[in-house]
Every structure is written in C-alpha cells, then in structure tokens.
Amino acid sequence: MNTLPVQIAFYSLAALTLISAAYVVRARSIIHAGFWLLPCFVGVAGLFATLQAHFFFVAQLLIYAGAILVLILFALMLTRDAMSLHVPLKSHLGIWAGLISAGLGISASLVLARQSWSVTTAHPAGPARQAEALGEALIGLYAVPFEVASLLLLSALIGAVVLAKVERAPAPEPPPLADTLPEPEETRKEPVGVE
Amino acid sequence: MPGSPTIWDDLTLILPLIVLWITSFVLLLGDVVVWKKNRDLNPILAIVGTLIALGIAVYQTISLTGDKAFARSLNMDALAQVSMIALLVTGLLAILLAWTYLKNRGLERGEYYPLMLLSVSGAALMGAANDLIVLFIGLEILSFALYVMAGFSRSDIRSEEASIKYFLLGAFASAFLLYGIALVYGATQTTQLSELASRVHSAQTPMLVAGIGLLIVGLGFKAAVIPFHQWTPDVYEGAPTSVTAYMAGAAKIAAFVAMLRVFDSLAPVSSVWLGAIQALAVLTMVFGNLLAIAQTNVKRMLAYSSIAHAGYLMVAIATLAHRLDGPRGAQAGELAMTGSLFYLFAYTFMTLGAFGVLIYLSNRGKDYQQIEDLRGLVRHDPRTAYAMLFFMLSLGGIPPTMGFMGKWQIFYAALSGGEIMLAIVMALTSVMAAFYYLKIVYVMCFEEPREAAPAPAQFSFGASLSVLLSAAATILFGIMPGLLYTLTGLVR
Numbered sequence: 231m232n233t234l235p236v237q238i239a240f241y242s243l244a245a246l247t248l249i250s251a252a253y254v255v256r257a258r259s260i261i262h263a264g265f266w267l268l269p270c271f272v273g274v275a276g277l278f279a280t281l282q283a284h285f286f287f288v289a290q291l292l293i294y295a296g297a298i299l300v301l302i303l304f305a306l307m308l309t310r311d312a313m314s315l316h317v318p319l320k321s322h323l324g325i326w327a328g329l330i331s332a333g334l335g336i337s338a339s340l341v342l343a344r345q346s347w348s349v350t351t352a353h354p355a356g357p358a359r360q361a362e363a364l365g366e367a368l369i370g371l372y373a374v375p376f377e378v379a380s381l382l383l384l385s386a387l388i389g390a391v392v393l394a395k396v397e398r399a400p401a402p403e404p405p406p407l408a409d410t411l412p413e414p415e416e417t418r419k420e421p422v423g424v425e
Numbered sequence: 426m427p428g429s430p431t432i433w434d435d436l437t438l439i440l441p442l443i444v445l446w447i448t449s450f451v452l453l454l455g456d457v458v459v460w461k462k463n464r465d466l467n468p469i470l471a472i473v474g475t476l477i478a479l480g481i482a483v484y485q486t487i488s489l490t491g492d493k494a495f496a497r498s499l500n501m502d503a504l505a506q507v508s509m510i511a512l513l514v515t516g517l518l519a520i521l522l523a524w525t526y527l528k529n530r531g532l533e534r535g536e537y538y539p540l541m542l543l544s545v546s547g548a549a550l551m552g553a554a555n556d557l558i559v560l561f562i563g564l565e566i567l568s569f570a571l572y573v574m575a576g577f578s579r580s581d582i583r584s585e586e587a588s589i590k591y592f593l594l595g596a597f598a599s600a601f602l603l604y605g606i607a608l609v610y611g612a613t614q615t616t617q618l619s620e621l622a623s624r625v626h627s628a629q630t631p632m633l634v635a636g637i638g639l640l641i642v643g644l645g646f647k648a649a650v651i652p653f654h655q656w657t658p659d660v661y662e663g664a665p666t667s668v669t670a671y672m673a674g675a676a677k678i679a680a681f682v683a684m685l686r687v688f689d690s691l692a693p694v695s696s697v698w699l700g701a702i703q704a705l706a707v708l709t710m711v712f713g714n715l716l717a718i719a720q721t722n723v724k725r726m727l728a729y730s731s732i733a734h735a736g737y738l739m740v741a742i743a744t745l746a747h748r749l750d751g752p753r754g755a756q757a758g759e760l761a762m763t764g765s766l767f768y769l770f771a772y773t774f775m776t777l778g779a780f781g782v783l784i785y786l787s788n789r790g791k792d793y794q795q796i797e798d799l800r801g802l803v804r805h806d807p808r809t810a811y812a813m814l815f816f817m818l819s820l821g822g823i824p825p826t827m828g829f830m831g832k833w834q835i836f837y838a839a840l841s842g843g844e845i846m847l848a849i850v851m852a853l854t855s856v857m858a859a860f861y862y863l864k865i866v867y868v869m870c871f872e873e874p875r876e877a878a879p880a881p882a883q884f885s886f887g888a889s890l891s892v893l894l895s896a897a898a899t900i901l902f903g904i905m906p907g908l909l910y911t912l913t914g915l916v917r
Contacts, residue, residue: 338635345611345632374498375558378550381446382566385543388453389573392536393588 247273448474456535524887544570548679587663602643608636661728670780709736757842764834778895801874
C-alpha cells in the first residue's frame with residue numbers, strides 16, 4: 231500500500247492535523263480554538279481513510295467533527311464571556327517551554343523511528359467486518375474499560391454541577407411571608423461573602 | 426476458555442464495586458428527590474453501603490475466590506482484594522470524618538459522598554487492573570472526583586486554588602501516563618499486564634524504555650514522589666481537611682498498588698527501571714523529610730510526610746526488581762509485596778487519624794491547622810492529645826505502633842533483596858522524620874497553652890469514632906501485627 235499517492239495523502243493529512251492542532255493551542259480566543267478543532271478532526275478522519283478503516287473514518291467525521299465539536303462550540307457560546315475572552319499568551323517561560331518541548335519531541339521521534347514495527351501485509355478487512363470486530367472488542371476484551379468509562383463521565387458530570395452551581399450569586403433573602411410558604415426546594419448553606 | 430466462567434461469576438467477583446456504585450446512585454438521587462433536607466442520611470447511607478461492600482470483600486478474600494475476570498481485563502487476586510479492603514476502610518474512616526467536618530463548615534452538599542464512593546471504586550479498579558487501559562480509567566475516576574472534592578469549599582480561595590492546581594498538574598501527568606501506555610503497547614502489542622510480563626523481555630527497545638519512563642512519571646505524580654510532588658503541599662493545605670485525609674489515604678493506596686502491579690509484571694526487564702526507581706526513592710526520602718522539618722502548618726507538614734512515606738514505599742518497589750533473581754530475590758519480592766500492603770494499611774490509619782484529630786479539634790469553631798494551635802493540648806483535652814501522640818509516634822515509626830511494623834517489613838525486605846544502600850537511607854531518614862513528628866508531641870505536651878481555657882470541643886460522633894478506630898488499629902496492629910499478616914500475607 232506504500233504507493234506515492236498514499237504517501238502524499240498521509241503527509242498532507244498529518245500536516246493538516248498537526249498545524250491545526252497547534253492553532254488550537256495558540257489561538258487567543260477560546261472560540262477560535264474551538265473552530266480550529268474542525269480541520270484537526272477532519273485530518274484524523276482522513277488518516278483513518280488512508281488506513282482503509284472505513285468505519286472509523288465515518289465515525290470520526292460524524293461523532294467528532296459533527297457532534298462533539300458542535301457541542302463544544304455551543305457550550306462555549308453559552309458560557310458567559312467566553313466569546314470575548316482574550317487570554318494573553320505571553321509567558322516569560324515561553325522559551326524554556328519551547329526548548330523542552332522541542333527536545334522531548336525530537337527524542338520521541340527518534341525513539342519511534344528506531345522501533346522495528348511489526349508490519350502486516352494482510353489486506354484490511356471489509357467495512358462490515360471492521361464494525362463487527364469493534365463491537366466484539368467493546369463487549370468482550372474491553373468490556374470493563376468501556377462500561378466503567380461511563381462512571382468517569384458520571385463523576386465528571388457531578389463535578390461540573392458542584393463547581394458550577396454555586397457560582398451564581400447567593401439566593402436572595404426570602405420574602406417576609408416565606409415562613410408561611412412551603413420551604414424552597416433547596417436552601418443554600420454557603421456562608422455569606424461568596425463571590 | 427477452560428471452565429468457561431459465565432458473566433455471573435465475573436459480576437460476583439466485583440460485587441463490592443457494584444455495591445459501591447449502587448450506593449452512590451441511590452445517594453445521588455435520594456438527596457435530590459427523596460430526603461431533601463435530612464443531611465445526616467447521606468453519610469449514614471454511605472457508611473451502610475461501604476460496610477456491605479467491606480463485608481463482601483472480606484468474605485471473598487478469606488474464601489480465596491479471586492480470579493481473572495472480564496476477559497482478563499481485571500485480576501481479582503489477593504492483591505486486588507486486600508487493596509480493596511484497605512480502600513474501603515479508608516473510605517469508611519473518611520466518611521465519618523466528613524460527617525463532622527462538612528456539618529461544621531456548612532458544606533453539606535449531597536454530591537460529596539457519591540463522588541467519594543465513585544472515587545473509591547476507581548481506586549479499587551486501579552488495584553484490580555490487569556489491563557493498562559483499566560488502570561488508566563480507574564486513575565481518572567479517582568482523580569476527577571478528587572479534583573472536585575479538593576475545591577468543595579467554594580467560598581475558600583485556597584480550596585479553589587488547590588482544585589485548579591491539582592486539576593492542571595493532574596491532567597498533565599495523566600497525559601504522560603497515557604503516552605507511556607501507548608509506547609509500551611507499541612513495543613509489546615499488548616496492554617494486559619499478565620501478557621506484558623511474558624513479552625517484555627524480548628521487546629527491549631528504546632521505545633519500551635521510553636514507555637516505562639513515562640509510566641514512572643505518570644504514576645509517580647499520583648503517588649507524590651519527588652520530583653513530581655510540587656502539587657502536594659498546596660493541595661493538602663488548601664483542600665477541606667476531610668478531603669485531604671481521604672486523598673492522602675486513598676490516592677496513596679491506589680497509586681502504590683498500581684505500581685506494585687505494573688513493576689511486578691515489568692520485573693523481567695528490571696535493569697531498565699531499577700536505577701530510576703532507586704534514585705526517586707532516595708530523593709523522595711531525603712527531601713520529603715527535610716522539607717517537612719521546616720513546616721509550621723500541620724496539614725502542610727503531613728503533606729511532606731506523605732511524600733516521605735511514598736519514598737519508603739518506593740524502596741519496596743525497588744526490591745520488587747529482584748523478584749526473578751533466584752530464591753532469595755523471590756522471597757524478598759514477596760516480602761516487599763506483603764510489606765508494602767501492611768505499610769499502606771498503617772499509613773491510612775495513622776494519617777486519617779492525625780487529620781481526624783485536626784477535624785475533631787476544629788469543632789471548637791476555629792480551624793486548627795497550625796502547629797501553634799496544638800500548644801498545651803494535653804492540659805485541656807488529654808484524650809485527643811494522647812490519640813495524636815500515638816499517630817505521631819506511628820508516623821515516625823517508633824516501636825510499639827503499627828507504623829514501626831510497616832517500616833520494619835519494608836526495611837527487612839530491602840535488606841534481604843540486596844538493596845542495602847536504600848535500607849540505610851531509609852533508616853537514616855526515619856531518624857530525621859522522628860524530629861518533626863516529635864516536635865508536635867513536644868508542643869502538645871510540654872508547652873503552655875496559649876489561652877487558659879478554650880471553648881470545649883462539642884462531641885461529634887463521626888470524628889470521634891473515626892479517630893478512635895484509627896487509634897485502636899494503630900495500637901492493636903502495632904502490638905499484634907499477626908492479625909493483619911493473615912490478610913496481607915495472602916498477597917504472594
């Protein structure tokens with residue numbers, strides 16, 4: 231499969247992914263960073279296509295480039311100040327961070343390049359068989375991590391609620407008639423002086 | 426698959442985890458829908474759930490029903506079950522502490538206990554993982570809950586800082602761990618630890634070495650090993666004390682049981698990682714203890730002490746490297762395994778006990794955090810002072826306590842494994858450690874109290890019971906360690 235067109239496709243897709251990923255990190259506005267994710271996800275989908283992984287190509291486009299990206303952008307737009315927030319990216323440690331990252335990057339590339347990879351010449355299975363294999367793996371070999379990941383999401387969800395809920399101003403003083411009314415759904419026990 | 430276990434056999438093996446999950450769901454829903462006001466019901470139900478899980482775990486451990494489960498992605502052997510017992514005990518003591526602490530601080534929010542139970546289950550998954558992917562997800566479940574719990578006191582800026590610092594550095598460390606897992610997979614084509622053990626020897630490439638290095642960084646961060654410890658003092662100090670207590674115990678147990686598992690299966694290539702582990706052990710023991718001496722805040726001091734204890738446990742990991750060097754090495758490896766489990770039990774009892782004393786004293790309406798605050802404690806609250814005395818002696822590794830027995834086992838394992846240098850450093854730094862633990866004892870017993878008669882501590886069931894249980898365990902297992910050997914001795 232190592233023909234020239236495939237090589238060209240691979241390198242241009244890899245460049246697309248890496249360059250847009252760099253822009254995600256470098257973008258000054260968080261919403262721009264969100265938009266830069268799109269070419270990044272599409273590039274990854276393209277890499278799946280060059281591997282003839284039909285199912286993953288479609289799933290990557292549908293789920294990441296489609297659903298998750300839209301969700302991220304919506305969440306950002308609904309968050310106060312996210313649209314106008316321009317985080318200054320100047321840091322006096324920037325040079326050191328760059329040097330260390332470059333050093334780690336070069337050594338990681340050397341390590342990866344010197345590895346003798348176990349390459350198979352077998353033709354990839356068809357799309358249907360690939361989806362089947364994925365399903366089998368998810369309920370067989372990887373059943374525990376797959377199911378337990380839902381607990382991870384649950385704890386992240388509870389955590390988001392805990393951290394976001396109190397951020398609003400403390401509940402206003404109850405009106406004078408409050409003791410004759412049924413008690414409110416939830417009383418805030420936060421001490422006064424919450425920001 | 427011989428014997429072909431059914432799904433029910435697999436589910437039975439993780440029954441304690443299932444009980445924890447169901448309890449956390451019940452608490453989560455019940456707090457919102459059923460008992461909206463009765464805040465005491467949350468800790469009570471959490472305790473009931475944890476006790477049931479603990480009972481099942483103890484029964485399964487004694488009846489030795491352990492086996493690999495779920496397509497070999499979990500290994501519910503004695504190590505997994507004993508570490509699960511340690512984690513459930515930690516959870517139980519921490520729930521009791523939180524009951525008092527959250528009430529005093531006005532932090533009683535329904536999400537606390539479900540998050541904590543979920544994190545216990547994540548930690549137990551790390552201890553039971555036979556697959557690096559399960560280990561990673563377990564670590565993330567544990568960490569996510571801890572990030573949030575560290576920032577639980579929303580009105581306290583230090584708690585916020587602790588949370589965000591822990592989150593950012595933790596995410597960074599998780600990336601290292603994940604990259605390490607990917608490289609190890611690339612080198613060996615497997616993520617299963619039992620497979621890894623048989624394949625690593627023939628896969629010694631630079632990539633495997635890089636992968637193991639990144640695994641050490643990722644796990645070392647969780648275990649608070651120097652130089653990956655920078656988060657520890659700030660997070661320990663800033664987080665609500667009940668969270669600090671829980672985090673100190675649970676995260677340490679989970680990280681070290683995971684390390685025991687990973688480095689046990691990497692023993693065939695021990696020449697690759699032994700040097701790094703030895704260096705980290707020495708650095709952690711020396712600097713953890715040195716930095717602890719200068720602290721004036723008890724929570725911060727206990728943070729550095731937790732780093733120092735991580736150093737002693739790293740000695741056990743280094744000893745594990747000799748597991749395949751003949752019968753003497755094999756015996757030392759076994760001793761290191763059982764010894765570090767005993768040590769983790771000891772660590773969790775004495776650390777939760779020490780934090781428990783702080784929480785109990787804070788019942789007077791003032792947050793007790795500084796060493797100064799403990800001046801002359803023995804005059805006006807002798808029972809609490811004696812409890813603290815035992816925890817400090819135990820943390821310092823002084824004979825009739827559990828802390829000494831734990832340290833002795835690791836010391837002995839290191840000697841019989843040929844890690845003479847590490848054993849010597851361990852003995853010397855333990856002497857250094859005695860200095861700052863005894864400083865607290867001195868301040869409590871021999872200095873005049875600052876105020877003549879401080880407000881008497883209100884009786885609080887949760888903190889009192891937790892401190893009492895920890896103190897009883899520290900003394901009982903110190904005098905009769907055989908009671909706990911029957912449990913930790915199963916791990917070999």
